[in-house]
Amino acid sequence: MKLQRKNRLRATALGALAVSGALVLTACGSDDNTGTDAEGGKTSAAASNIKCDDAEGQLRASGSSAQKNAMDLWVKNYMAACSGVEINYSSSSSGEGIVAFNQGTVGFAGSDSALKPEEVAESKKICKTGQGINLPMVGGPIAVGFHLEGVDSLTLDASTLAKIFDNKIKKWNDPAIAKLNDGVKLPATDIQAFHRSEDSGTTQNLGKYLNAAAPSDWKYEAEKKWPAPGGQAASGSSGVASQVKAVNGSIGYFELSYAKSQDITTVDINTGGATPVEATSENASKAIAAAKVKGTGKDLALELDYTTKAEGAYPLVLVTYEVVCDTGNKADTLGTVKSFLSYTASADGQKVLTDAGYAPIPEAINAKVRETVAGLK
Amino acid sequence: MASTTPLDIPPAPPETRARPKSTGRAGDKIFLGLSRGSGILLLVIMASIAVFLSYRAFIAISKDEGNFLTTFDWNPAGDPPVFGIAVLLFGTVVSSIIAMVIAVPIAVGIALFISHYAPRKLAAPLAYVIDLLAAVPSIVYGIWGALVLVPYLEGLNLWLDQFFGWTYIFDKTEIGVPRSLFTVGILLAIMILPIVTSVSREVFLQVPKMNEEAALALGATRWEVIRLSVLPFGRSGIISASMLGLGRALGETMAVATVLSPSFLISLHVLNHGGGTFAQNIAAKFGEADEFGRDALIASGLVLFVLTLLVNGAARLIIARRKEYSGANA
Numbered sequence: 154m155k156l157q158r159k160n161r162l163r164a165t166a167l168g169a170l171a172v173s174g175a176l177v178l179t180a181c182g183s184d185d186n187t188g189t190d191a192e193g194g195k196t197s198a199a200a201s202n203i204k205c206d207d208a209e210g211q212l213r214a215s216g217s218s219a220q221k222n223a224m225d226l227w228v229k230n231y232m233a234a235c236s237g238v239e240i241n242y243s244s245s246s247s248g249e250g251i252v253a254f255n256q257g258t259v260g261f262a263g264s265d266s267a268l269k270p271e272e273v274a275e276s277k278k279i280c281k282t283g284q285g286i287n288l289p290m291v292g293g294p295i296a297v298g299f300h301l302e303g304v305d306s307l308t309l310d311a312s313t314l315a316k317i318f319d320n321k322i323k324k325w326n327d328p329a330i331a332k333l334n335d336g337v338k339l340p341a342t343d344i345q346a347f348h349r350s351e352d353s354g355t356t357q358n359l360g361k362y363l364n365a366a367a368p369s370d371w372k373y374e375a376e377k378k379w380p381a382p383g384g385q386a387a388s389g390s391s392g393v394a395s396q397v398k399a400v401n402g403s404i405g406y407f408e409l410s411y412a413k414s415q416d417i418t419t420v421d422i423n424t425g426g427a428t429p430v431e432a433t434s435e436n437a438s439k440a441i442a443a444a445k446v447k448g449t450g451k452d453l454a455l456e457l458d459y460t461t462k463a464e465g466a467y468p469l470v471l472v473t474y475e476v477v478c479d480t481g482n483k484a485d486t487l488g489t490v491k492s493f494l495s496y497t498a499s500a501d502g503q504k505v506l507t508d509a510g511y512a513p514i515p516e517a518i519n520a521k522v523r524e525t526v527a528g529l530k
Numbered sequence: 531m532a533s534t535t536p537l538d539i540p541p542a543p544p545e546t547r548a549r550p551k552s553t554g555r556a557g558d559k560i561f562l563g564l565s566r567g568s569g570i571l572l573l574v575i576m577a578s579i580a581v582f583l584s585y586r587a588f589i590a591i592s593k594d595e596g597n598f599l600t601t602f603d604w605n606p607a608g609d610p611p612v613f614g615i616a617v618l619l620f621g622t623v624v625s626s627i628i629a630m631v632i633a634v635p636i637a638v639g640i641a642l643f644i645s646h647y648a649p650r651k652l653a654a655p656l657a658y659v660i661d662l663l664a665a666v667p668s669i670v671y672g673i674w675g676a677l678v679l680v681p682y683l684e685g686l687n688l689w690l691d692q693f694f695g696w697t698y699i700f701d702k703t704e705i706g707v708p709r710s711l712f713t714v715g716i717l718l719a720i721m722i723l724p725i726v727t728s729v730s731r732e733v734f735l736q737v738p739k740m741n742e743e744a745a746l747a748l749g750a751t752r753w754e755v756i757r758l759s760v761l762p763f764g765r766s767g768i769i770s771a772s773m774l775g776l777g778r779a780l781g782e783t784m785a786v787a788t789v790l791s792p793s794f795l796i797s798l799h800v801l802n803h804g805g806g807t808f809a810q811n812i813a814a815k816f817g818e819a820d821e822f823g824r825d826a827l828i829a830s831g832l833v834l835f836v837l838t839l840l841v842n843g844a845a846r847l848i849i850a851r852r853k854e855y856s857g858a859n860a
Contacts, residue, residue, distance in 0.1 A: 246817035343705045350792050352818035377818050378605060385706050385791040385803050388814060392676075392788070399681065400707055
């Protein structure tokens with residue numbers, strides 16, 4: 154008898170703990186660092202321009218977490234305008250999104266990098282008559298954040314960035330850094346460079362930038378996996394950002410929104426232009442404008458120009474794509490995909506990006522995206 | 531149990547009881563069929579999972595250009611694909627050993643305190659709190675570890691480096707926050723504490739009162755009672771409890787992934803950041819991995835599976851050799 158009572162008590166306590174645990178976890182889960190709730194009024198105004206056409210039912214999508222905050226806003230606005238449509242974007246990772254797309258379980262996938270040739274080949278099985286294509290939808294600056302007590306602005310160029318992340322420069326008062334920062338008093342603190350511990354499109358984009366802009370100082374291939382030995386790792390953009398926030402002498406890279414939400418000072422990049430460029434949405438858009446479309450046919454994969462010296466163009470950017478079939482999309486989701494993606498590519502849809510710390514895709518490319526979306530079958 | 535059974539209790543009935551005959555009624559037959567069927571189904575499901583995993587692992591390993599057991603790298607997406615489990619095996623074993631070394635003595639101490647020293651009023655709530663700790667999800671430990679434990683351990687690390695740096699193990703040769711295997715070990719120790727404590731406590735409570743009273747009657751102090759009757763009786767129970775804890779430490783994923791700063795290097799300087807464990811590596815790489823990369827991760831998971839199997843087997847052997855004491859566990 155006594156034992157039973159004890160067990161029941163224990164069960165109740167466990168239940169209570171599970172419930173409170175769940176509450177705590179859900180509170181953590183919605184790491185909404187965009188601060189959009191205050192703009193509810195604006196949302197409903199934008200909603201009027203959304204054409205629902207023949208969107209209906211449920212649309213599942215999956216992929217890059219780098220565009221999660223943008224996607225959340227879009228989905229919220231879209232679902233407010235088109236009742237009866239349910240869009241479910243699970244922000245897992247680019248890899249998972251593409252795997253899901255090629256298995257035919259999602260209507261479209263979000264990805265940090267364009268499809269690889271073998272992934273395109275695989276997509277032909279699902280797209281039947283066509284193949285998977287990339288639609289550039291969200292741009293964003295990758296901010297390099299630092300934390301160095303007594304220093305509140307810092308300029309670096311690609312070559313010093315490469316040397317810092319490769320552990321060639323070990324102290325903050327290194328002559329290479331001092332040369333770029335006239336009049337800033339740099340302490341002799343050790344540099345603690347943080348990178349992503351898991352494979353990530355952000356890492357790959359940083360690698361591409363360093364490869365292009367400082368080829369002699371960064372000899373690693375641009376992969377999702379962190380290539381250089383040494384340095385410290387943390388998991389996720391949020392993990393890197395919180396380490397940089399906490400550790401004096403640290404430097405790390407993450408999407409701009411994380412720097413904003415955690416109040417981390419970002420590095421201005423000396424591109425060789427007249428003045429160093431700050432990491433902002435507008436400056437990133439200017440750099441994306443220098444990109445060329447390298448995809449063929451309907452594929453709009455971009456080739457970014459990382460060495461641009463254009464005034465105010467922040468070169469360390471990433472572009473995330475939505476991956477769809479050009480023809481052969483599933484009949485039951487095609488209407489919703491077309492309608493949703495024409496909203497995200499519209500002027501209204503792109504305007505949302507700036508508020509969330511992303512960069513809109515320049516109009517010239519964006520027009521092609523809209524045209525392609527309209528022609529999806 | 532036989533040697534410790536008090537005299538006034540009749541000996542237990544012999545273990546080999548014949549299975550009661552079926553009455554031949556329909557209900558019996560249906561039930562027999564159902565239970566046998568589900569038993570077989572379970573085996574079939576498990577076997578097919580094993581076959582599937584081994585098959586996927588085989589695909590990966592056969593294309594691996596490095597040595598699966600000795601390569602210090604994990605790059606199945608590379609060209610050619612190169613990956614090996616050396617670092618993961620090392621990290622998993624080392625962090626678990628650190629956890630065991632710290633947790634087991636403390637857990638046994640707490641268990642003894644609760645079962646033999648603490649006043650009744652304190653013992654029950656204390657045991658209860660310890661049990662509750664086991665129900666905290668590991669990600670919560672992970673976040674706590676990253677935000678609280680890591681900065682807190684900076685001082686301890688410096689101290690260890692300064693006074694025990696000569697041991698090589700505690701020689702900290704890199705700068706940086708202590709996101710090391712040592713920190714992971716401490717965190718794992720905290721995480722396995724409740725399970726080891728609560729199982730040990732149950733075992734200690736089962737020590738026959740007669741034994742303890744006999745020792746007390748001979749003039750033994752309380753500590754001598756524990757040494758002479760409680761610990762020998764509970765030894766196999768402590769081992770089982772430790773193995774349960776070890777199982778959790780070996781497989782712990784999110785807490786390690788949150789706290790560790792992984793890198794594919796083996797270093798005996800446990801205070802340096804770096805290293806990795808099987809589960810952490812799978813959690814970190816699975817998201818961005820393509821089909822082949824997932825096969826590779828599955829292969830590493832199989833090694834973890836074998837490792838756990840070996841540990842459990844070893845534990846069973848040890849317990850079987852001490853059968854004479856195995857009163858309270860199985």
